[in-house]
Amino acid sequence: MATLRRWVLKRRPHGEIQPGDLELIEEPIADLKDGEVLVRTVYLSLDPTNRIWMSDQDQYLPPVQIGETMRGGGIGVVEQSRSERFRQGEIVNPGFVGWSTHAVADEHAVHHVPTIPGVPLTAYMSVLGATGLTAWFGMIDIANPQPGETVVVSAAAGAVGSIAGQLAKLRGARVIGIAGGKAKCDWLVNALGFDGAIDYKNEDVGAALDRLCPNGIDVDFENVGGEIMEAVFSRMNNFGRMSLCGMISTYNQEGAIKGPSDFGRILMHRLMIKGFIIIDYLPRAAEAFAELGPLVMSGQLKWKAHVEDGLENALDAVGRLFTGDHDGKLLVRVSPEP
Amino acid sequence: MATLRRWVLKRRPHGEIQPGDLELIEEPIADLKDGEVLVRTVYLSLDPTNRIWMSDQDQYLPPVQIGETMRGGGIGVVEQSRSERFRQGEIVNPGFVGWSTHAVADEHAVHHVPTIPGVPLTAYMSVLGATGLTAWFGMIDIANPQPGETVVVSAAAGAVGSIAGQLAKLRGARVIGIAGGKAKCDWLVNALGFDGAIDYKNEDVGAALDRLCPNGIDVDFENVGGEIMEAVFSRMNNFGRMSLCGMISTYNQEGAIKGPSDFGRILMHRLMIKGFIIIDYLPRAAEAFAELGPLVMSGQLKWKAHVEDGLENALDAVGRLFTGDHDGKLLVRVSPEP
Numbered sequence: 206m207a208t209l210r211r212w213v214l215k216r217r218p219h220g221e222i223q224p225g226d227l228e229l230i231e232e233p234i235a236d237l238k239d240g241e242v243l244v245r246t247v248y249l250s251l252d253p254t255n256r257i258w259m260s261d262q263d264q265y266l267p268p269v270q271i272g273e274t275m276r277g278g279g280i281g282v283v284e285q286s287r288s289e290r291f292r293q294g295e296i297v298n299p300g301f302v303g304w305s306t307h308a309v310a311d312e313h314a315v316h317h318v319p320t321i322p323g324v325p326l327t328a329y330m331s332v333l334g335a336t337g338l339t340a341w342f343g344m345i346d347i348a349n350p351q352p353g354e355t356v357v358v359s360a361a362a363g364a365v366g367s368i369a370g371q372l373a374k375l376r377g378a379r380v381i382g383i384a385g386g387k388a389k390c391d392w393l394v395n396a397l398g399f400d401g402a403i404d405y406k407n408e409d410v411g412a413a414l415d416r417l418c419p420n421g422i423d424v425d426f427e428n429v430g431g432e433i434m435e436a437v438f439s440r441m442n443n444f445g446r447m448s449l450c451g452m453i454s455t456y457n458q459e460g461a462i463k464g465p466s467d468f469g470r471i472l473m474h475r476l477m478i479k480g481f482i483i484i485d486y487l488p489r490a491a492e493a494f495a496e497l498g499p500l501v502m503s504g505q506l507k508w509k510a511h512v513e514d515g516l517e518n519a520l521d522a523v524g525r526l527f528t529g530d531h532d533g534k535l536l537v538r539v540s541p542e543p
Numbered sequence: 544m545a546t547l548r549r550w551v552l553k554r555r556p557h558g559e560i561q562p563g564d565l566e567l568i569e570e571p572i573a574d575l576k577d578g579e580v581l582v583r584t585v586y587l588s589l590d591p592t593n594r595i596w597m598s599d600q601d602q603y604l605p606p607v608q609i610g611e612t613m614r615g616g617g618i619g620v621v622e623q624s625r626s627e628r629f630r631q632g633e634i635v636n637p638g639f640v641g642w643s644t645h646a647v648a649d650e651h652a653v654h655h656v657p658t659i660p661g662v663p664l665t666a667y668m669s670v671l672g673a674t675g676l677t678a679w680f681g682m683i684d685i686a687n688p689q690p691g692e693t694v695v696v697s698a699a700a701g702a703v704g705s706i707a708g709q710l711a712k713l714r715g716a717r718v719i720g721i722a723g724g725k726a727k728c729d730w731l732v733n734a735l736g737f738d739g740a741i742d743y744k745n746e747d748v749g750a751a752l753d754r755l756c757p758n759g760i761d762v763d764f765e766n767v768g769g770e771i772m773e774a775v776f777s778r779m780n781n782f783g784r785m786s787l788c789g790m791i792s793t794y795n796q797e798g799a800i801k802g803p804s805d806f807g808r809i810l811m812h813r814l815m816i817k818g819f820i821i822i823d824y825l826p827r828a829a830e831a832f833a834e835l836g837p838l839v840m841s842g843q844l845k846w847k848a849h850v851e852d853g854l855e856n857a858l859d860a861v862g863r864l865f866t867g868d869h870d871g872k873l874l875v876r877v878s879p880e881p
Binding site for chain 2 (some may be wrong): 473481
């Protein structure tokens with residue numbers, strides 16, 4: 206009898222995720238009903254927001270419940286189908302596949318992945334997936350950088366930040382990235398064309414911002430929160446925009462998330478802060494892909510994937526998001542590409 | 544020899560404004576040069592932001608310097624003119640007239656007040672002046688309430704708040720006002736048609752919001768800051784907008800202004816916060832007056848002025864803004880209407 210393996214939330218983490226917080230279980234795969242599809246997971250996306258879903262703090266989707274499969278985005282290949290819309294071997298996105306080797310999904314929750322010859326499958330888990338959409342809507346739709354403006358991106362070498370920064374460069378902005386370590390900073394400047402990079406692990410971020418942003422900061426594409434956000438926020442110019450994409454530095458904490466120390470700056474400097482979650486923008490995805498697709502195909506937009514093999518390694522791998530110990534979009538290859 | 548009297552900033556207030564912080568001095572009126580106009584002040588506007596200008600905190604205009612005339616908006620009548628653009632007896636707005644019985648102004652800083660028969664002069668210091676513009680741009684341009692949405696206005700019986708709330712009602716929103724005292728709350732509901740009012744001096748604001756906003760809050764027109772802002776912010780719905788007009792509860796404090804305790808709510812609930820200062824919108828004033836003018840002339844929009852007589856009383860009067868001891872737009876009648 207065919208089995209699947211899936212990670213189940215056993216208890217809510219306190220602080221960093223611990224090995225016993227989730228458990229990998231094996232169980233038989235249920236028989237398909239009419240209209241259902243069995244998808245074998247190929248790639249699973251690991252994202253900072255996974256940590257939010259494990260908690261029961263106030264959040265934008267229901268928390269994963271104790272005993273449930275850990276939620277996660279991914280793509281896979283159809284192994285069996287009792288739907289007329291899907292055939293064996295097709296590459297599909299089954300909605301939230303979960304941290305599981307297989308998903309049994311209703312045909313209405315499953316979508317074909319519109320693969321393009323020459324574009325690797327990992328692109329659809331990154332620059333041509335939710336990651337690229339997050340960067341595009343956060344930077345273009347919300348922050349809307351203008352030529353000559355100064356844009357700061359935190360977690361700039363991350364999957365979203367690196368694309369967001371490149372999109373701001375394409376709009377003619379001056380772009381400064383904040384990242385951890387010399388290698389990431391070098392990549393931002395030398396490979397992606399950022400105008401400057403700040404190694405927050407080895408530099409005083411405030412002093413570096415003063416040096417690299419002599420005209421202040423017009424856009425903060427915020428991924429980190431905490432002290433790094435404070436350093437950027439306190440240097441924002443009149444009419445500055447903060448596109449609040451995430452606050453990874455706070456996700457291992459419990460309780461209320463601290464904001465900038467001087468809320469008055471929003472009034473005095475006429476700032477705009479907007480928080481966003483990419484699921485709200487999915488109906489408008491075509492707007493973003495219309496720009497992202499050609500940029501990927503032409504090689505103008507650069508992106509990287511960091512692939513860890515084996516679902517059993519997902520729990521160890523997700524911790525890399527919080528230490529920065531990964532190089533590009535963090536994925537788990539759950540099974541081979543078809 | 545003709546003299547003027549003006550209030551000069553002697554020292555920066557700490558906490559509440561004290562009698563010795565400003566001094567009323569008398570001095571000769573300088574002879575006009577070509578292109579200058581002598582304006583006798585009729586009405587002087589007293590506004591919460593006056594307190595900001597007296598401080599040297601980070602702010603949107605240069606602080607009033609020690610020894611300078613206190614900054615203030617107003618209108619007056621031309622007493623002498625060496626400009627071809629202005630004749631004696633005309634009603635004008637000389638830019639920032641200052642807390643002064645007279646202003647000598649360059650003709651390029653002076654504008655005619657486009658008075659309408661039947662509309663009192665005080666209207667141009669209120670609903671058809673910066674007050675009305677503040678309400679309109681903050682509510683309509685920034686918060687953009689939709690029919691059926693729940694809007695909360697703090698300092699709702701104040702000059703700006705009372706107009707902002709009425710504009711939201713005209714857009715079909717459900718509007719709840721927060722004000723100090725039963726009389727103000729009754730006015731909001733009975734005269735202005737608010738759907739509810741909360742007396743923050745005698746009620747638990749959070750509990751009252753829970754009762755009056757059973758579907759949460761979509762728009763916060765924020766004038767107060769501090770605990771009242773916290774109570775509203777913590778009840779904001781997904782996609783809520785905070786139009787940050789002012790934070791009067793904090794203006795007598797020094798140092799950084801505290802924001803909402805859980806900044807994470809902006810992300811999780813996809814909130815938008817935008818601070819604004821009306822001077823940025825003056826080039827677009829016609830958009831607002833196109834709606835405000837007819838509403839005032841038809842009597843659909845209600846507003847009140849609280850007039851104190853005599854420039855010598857300006858310093859005592861400005862304190863009323865912080866205690867709420869006034870009824871409508873707070874003005875000083877510096878000299879009689881022509």
